[in-house]
Amino acid sequence: MTSEPETNWLQERKLKDVLPQPLSGFVSLAVIVLLSQLIWYFLFSPNGYVKLYTPNTGLALVITILMVIHWGMDVFDFWPFRRDFLRNAHPVVKGMSLTAFSIGMGLFVMYVIYENIIGRFGAIFFSGPRLIASGGLGQYSQTATENAFYAQIMMNTCIIFFTILWVTSYRYKPWQDDVKATRAFSVWLLGLLLAIVAFVFLFYPHIAHQFYPPQIFMAVSPWWEQWAKTQSSIFHFGWIVPSLVMLYWTSMLWEGRPFSLIGNLWLRGIVTVLSVIVLGISFMLTSNAVMDWYFDSEMIPGGMATEQPAWRWNHVAEIVMFMAVAGSILYHYFDNWPRNPRLPLRALTRTLVAVGGGLLICKLYYVLGPIFLGTVAGLGQENDTSLCWTVMFLVLLIVHAVFFDGYPFRKQAK
Amino acid sequence: MQRRDFLKSMVATGAAITVAGMGVGPVVKKGWGARKKEDIGQCKSVKVTCVSETAWFDSPRMLADIKETGGAMVSSYAHPWTQENLGGYCALVEVEQLDGSKHTILMDTCWRQDWADYVFQKSGVDTLLEKKKIDLMVVTHEHHDHFWGIKSTLKRYQNIPMVIPNTFYPEGKLLLAGKYKNDIAKVDNDIPHTGPLTELGPDQFMKVYPGVAIKMYDLPIMNRVRGEMNLFFNVRDKGLVTVTGCCHMGILNMLYWAERNIEGAKPYGAYGGLHIAAFENWDPKFDDIIKGVKKMGLEKIACNHCTGWVWATKARQEGLPIVLGTQKYKEYRKIPTTGPGAKENVYLRNGDVIVF
Numbered sequence: 001m002t003s004e005p006e007t008n009w010l011q012e013r014k015l016k017d018v019l020p021q022p023l024s025g026f027v028s029l030a031v032i033v034l035l036s037q038l039i040w041y042f043l044f045s046p047n048g049y050v051k052l053y054t055p056n057t058g059l060a061l062v063i064t065i066l067m068v069i070h071w072g073m074d075v076f077d078f079w080p081f082r083r084d085f086l087r088n089a090h091p092v093v094k095g096m097s098l099t100a101f102s103i104g105m106g107l108f109v110m111y112v113i114y115e116n117i118i119g120r121f122g123a124i125f126f127s128g129p130r131l132i133a134s135g136g137l138g139q140y141s142q143t144a145t146e147n148a149f150y151a152q153i154m155m156n157t158c159i160i161f162f163t164i165l166w167v168t169s170y171r172y173k174p175w176q177d178d179v180k181a182t183r184a185f186s187v188w189l190l191g192l193l194l195a196i197v198a199f200v201f202l203f204y205p206h207i208a209h210q211f212y213p214p215q216i217f218m219a220v221s222p223w224w225e226q227w228a229k230t231q232s233s234i235f236h237f238g239w240i241v242p243s244l245v246m247l248y249w250t251s252m253l254w255e256g257r258p259f260s261l262i263g264n265l266w267l268r269g270i271v272t273v274l275s276v277i278v279l280g281i282s283f284m285l286t287s288n289a290v291m292d293w294y295f296d297s298e299m300i301p302g303g304m305a306t307e308q309p310a311w312r313w314n315h316v317a318e319i320v321m322f323m324a325v326a327g328s329i330l331y332h333y334f335d336n337w338p339r340n341p342r343l344p345l346r347a348l349t350r351t352l353v354a355v356g357g358g359l360l361i362c363k364l365y366y367v368l369g370p371i372f373l374g375t376v377a378g379l380g381q382e383n384d385t386s387l388c389w390t391v392m393f394l395v396l397l398i399v400h401a402v403f404f405d406g407y408p409f410r411k412q413a414k
Numbered sequence: 415m416q417r418r419d420f421l422k423s424m425v426a427t428g429a430a431i432t433v434a435g436m437g438v439g440p441v442v443k444k445g446w447g448a449r450k451k452e453d454i455g456q457c458k459s460v461k462v463t464c465v466s467e468t469a470w471f472d473s474p475r476m477l478a479d480i481k482e483t484g485g486a487m488v489s490s491y492a493h494p495w496t497q498e499n500l501g502g503y504c505a506l507v508e509v510e511q512l513d514g515s516k517h518t519i520l521m522d523t524c525w526r527q528d529w530a531d532y533v534f535q536k537s538g539v540d541t542l543l544e545k546k547k548i549d550l551m552v553v554t555h556e557h558h559d560h561f562w563g564i565k566s567t568l569k570r571y572q573n574i575p576m577v578i579p580n581t582f583y584p585e586g587k588l589l590l591a592g593k594y595k596n597d598i599a600k601v602d603n604d605i606p607h608t609g610p611l612t613e614l615g616p617d618q619f620m621k622v623y624p625g626v627a628i629k630m631y632d633l634p635i636m637n638r639v640r641g642e643m644n645l646f647f648n649v650r651d652k653g654l655v656t657v658t659g660c661c662h663m664g665i666l667n668m669l670y671w672a673e674r675n676i677e678g679a680k681p682y683g684a685y686g687g688l689h690i691a692a693f694e695n696w697d698p699k700f701d702d703i704i705k706g707v708k709k710m711g712l713e714k715i716a717c718n719h720c721t722g723w724v725w726a727t728k729a730r731q732e733g734l735p736i737v738l739g740t741q742k743y744k745e746y747r748k749i750p751t752t753g754p755g756a757k758e759n760v761y762l763r764n765g766d767v768i769v770f
Contacts, residue, residue, distance in 0.1 A: 046492075054486065137694050141477050206698050209696075230702050231699065231701050232702075297670075300706065304662070304664025304667055306633075382636060384634065
């Protein structure tokens with residue numbers, strides 16, 4: 001790793017479209033939609049073969065793979081793959097190798113690290129099989145497994161958020177002068193540390209009160225109830241995910257602005273952190289107000305279906321992830337259109353496309369889901385979530401655009 | 415079969431995208447909005463007999479069945495259920511009108527047919543059906559444990575007037591029509607329902623008798639079921655009583671809906687499954703429900719079935735008026751694994767009766 005060039009691979013890589021835009025973008029999108037439908041049917045669909053859409057098993061899998069992909073792209077610069085391989089290997093060989101590595105690492109994190117190391121020798125709530133083996137009331141297959149994957153999903157969300165937050169805000173500071181291996185592992189460990197701290201405050205009280213009787217000597221009662229109207233920690237998921245998407249958009253759609261205008265890197269980081277959190281919370285509250293109007297009812301503390309506060313907060317995350325998918329399609333497949341106007345106009349246009357496109361995909365998901373995805377028509381099903389599909393689609397999009405260089409619709413410019 | 419379904423779904427793509435592009439409205443018709451309040455009148459009293467609340471006897475086994483076939487999103491018609499674990503849900507509701515006349519409603523019809531036959535005989539429902547002394551049957555929703563024992567009802571009273579949600583899947587409609595047999599899930603019926611059938615939609619509110627009404631809620635439910643109904647009773651000098659099958663719509667949603675839409679609705683009592691800690695698992699959201707129900711001022715909560723023994727226990731500890739059941743359920747040929755041995759019977763169990 002020390003002999004590798006200093007420039008990030010994604011900065012060095014230059015791709016060009018084989019077909020003219022926007023034809024190239026639409027063809028790529030059509031192929032990935034078809035591929036996503038095949039993968040959904042065989043791996044996730046309740047009418048398919050593997051049936052991972054339990055839903056938390058499937059959601060934990062795709063979020064873990066997304067986390068590993070981010071580690072590879074944003075922190076480790078594709079280590080352990082060498083730059084020569086990334087430059088010269090055929091896109092299919094390269095894509096298959098990187099994808100297999102990411103899936104393998106994802107499964108390793110889920111089933112070895114969480115389930116059989118942490119869950120076996122430390123925090124049991126990360127391991128479904130260990131919860132079932134405990135023999136406690138309610139710790140049965142399905143519920144225990146879903147609860148364990150819930151804990152993994154929340155932990156992984158924290159890890160993705162803080163890792164991307166750091167590299168977006170501070171790059172490799174304060175290790176920028178160290179060799180690549182040192183700075184990569186340092187940022188990776190810092191992301192894990194911050195995520196663990198956040199998990200303890202935001203999600204651990206939920207976990208401790210997820211048992212009967214509540215584990216009152218392990219954690220305080222959920223302290224956010226008066227704001228969230230629920231004791232469920234999904235409330236935090238409802239602002240962290242929009243904040244994460246704002247971070248995505250800062251890098252992708254807004255080309256680093258407005259935060260890159262701040263010269264002092266430490267100050268830039270602090271402003272970025274505070275800004276994305278404020279934006280995330282604003283998005284959450286605005287979305288809930290829209291849902292009050294759409295459902296013709298405010299949330300009901302203790303209610304169910306679309307009036308359940310926990311469902312509302314999760315649905316905020318679902319909505320913003322539809323927008324994240326739309327923004328990523330624009331960025332990866334349509335050359336981050338538009339390219340010509342001045343940056344504020346470019347950023348505004350892209351944001352509007354991401355928001356509008358996200359709402360369109362959201363609409364299509366709920367209308368077509370019962371036909372293609374095996375979901376039940378309607379909104380508010382207990383424990384159901386569209387995140388499994390959106391995160392899977394996002395993973396496929398990134399894998400195709402980044403690992404496979406967009407093959408066969410794009411190729412490296414010589 | 416699965417591959418054929420997949421190809422069919424691909425062929426449907428064009429049509430579906432066209433439909434979506436034309437701007438089809440919300441998938442769920444809302445029906446929650448405030449409108450002119452409905453006056454449903456009053457009745458004198460409501461008596462509910464728990465014919466059977468034991469849809470299954472062992473929760474770990476039930477969850478293993480769900481897990482092994484792919485989880486809660488898989489259709490109930492695709493699960494190879496462990497037959498010896500199955501029972502079913504059914505309640506007999508007798509309404510006394512202000513003039514002294516009476517109406518009898520059968521809510522749901524169990525899961526396994528031999529269990530339905532058994533509990534019908536234990537509670538006298540078999541005779542009521544054979545003599546056509548039941549005025550109406552309400553199938554609250556398409557879930558297996560509430561509906562798949564339909565043959566036991568129809569073989570005794572084939573043309574019983576019936577109300578179902580208008581969201582039944584094709585399998586459910588075929589089952590009702592006596593044209594369905596499924597060897598995986600082990601469900602069948604060859605006796606068609608021949609009586610009046612009302613399929614209630616979410617925008618409709620059915621006033622059945624004075625003081626008695628049915629409301630349908632269009633919502634997605636686990637094991638690929640859609641829509642559920644409940645009964646409302648306005649009991650003179652007492653208030654509003656709800657009788658539910660599973661109550662996937664939520665007890666608080668249901669009571670808030672009643673406050674917004676039924677003239678003079680004052681929550682008084684509740685009977686039935688409340689679908690909270692259905693498999694004795696816990697979640698902080700369940701604490702929210704205890705707090706919310708406390709604020710509603712209910713005076714009698716007679717819960718069972720999918721409410722969760724653990725939720726009923728905690729709710730009673732925190733002061734909710736949970737009605738205690740008797741030990742009569744132990745006289746039945748099979749008893750559930752949850753509950754026996756506990757200090758209090760926090761469920762209204764098989765054979766118990768409550769009058770509101």
